[in-house]
Amino acid sequence: MLRVDVTKNLGEFAVEVSFASEGRVTGLFGASGAGKTSLVNMIAGLLPPDRGVIAIDGDVLDDTADGVHIPPHRRRIGYVFQDARLFPHLDIRQNLDYGRRMNRLAEDPALWARVTDLLDIGGLLDRRPGKLSGGERQRVALGRALLAQPRLLLLDEPLGSLDEDRKVEILPYLVRLRDEANVPMVYVSHDSGEMRQLATQVVMLRRGRVIAFGGVEVLPLAAASSAG
Template sequence: MLRVDIVKQLGDFALEAAFTSEGRVTGLFGASGAGKTSLVNIIAGLLRPDRGTIALDDEILDDTARGVHVPPHRRRIGYVFQDARLFPHMDVAQNLDYGRRMNGLAADAAQNKRVTDLLDIGHLLDRRPGKLSGGERQRVALGRALLSKPRLLLLDEPLGSLDEGRKVEILPYLVRLRDEANVPMVYVSHDSAEMRQLATQIVMLRGGKVTALGGVKVLSGTTA
């Protein structure tokens, strides 16, 4: 379960968000500038709220009243950005292994095979990122995040930089992640079609505030 109740002032922009989610995929939906990425960065621990709390399962990650702020590297939260952010000097196998090593996890060949099979990237292991398509790079970024064994996976517009053909290519992998990976996700997008395919719960943001919360029915009438 993810519980968020925070306030954050970012220049002239005020973010005030409160919601609780037990869904497999919590969709943060809204137009550009609605506060989606700022909210994800707060959940990740990259930004501190000015006031409020964040809790994941039974652990308090932020509680400003008590001075609690768990640093990002101790939250066990995976983060996949719009651009895959792979290391160009490493091949795919080394990129995949990076999250595990940085978290001090033991090698797990069975888990590695499960993830590479899930994302269909086993044939890419000896390639460098520069030799991959945009969709392949995002699948490797997803694999790297999963192999760090996160409790929560944050995906900030992971299809935003892809053309329509690549989006069609990678969407089935995201659906498979939702159904098979057993890791809850927060998925950021301004595309209602993506949300209808992936999300099990929607948090709609507008102007830094939550304007609707519920199932995909809250997207009725949206065409973004």
């Protein structure tokens, strides 16, 4: 379970969010400026809350009352950004192995085979990021995050920089991740179509507040509520 109960003041904007999700994919949905990325950065440990608690399966990552703030590198949370952020000087094999090496994890050939097969990236290993399509780069970024063996995967608008053809290409891989990877995910998007395909629970945000929480059936009502 992911439990979030936080407040964060960001100048004239404030995030005040509370929810507890047991979903395989918790969707954070809302218009630009709703506070989605700020919330994900708090879960990742990149942005400490002013007040509140963040916990995964009972393991407390932030608790301002007790002075707890676990640094990002100790949270075992994978983060995939809108741009893949691969290292251009490394080939794909080296990019994929980066998270494992940085976390000083033992090599796991079975996990390597499972992830490269799941994302269909085994044929890309000797290439450089500059030779890949946008969809291929995002699949490699997903693979790198999974190979670091996270207990939670954060995906912040991972399809946001892709054209429609590339989105159609990568969505099935995200569905496979949800169904087969056995890693809970937080998926950030303002696209209700993506949410309907991927999310199992949805947190609807508007101006830093939760306006709806539940299954994907909340999307039509909440989308109408957050318009404008």
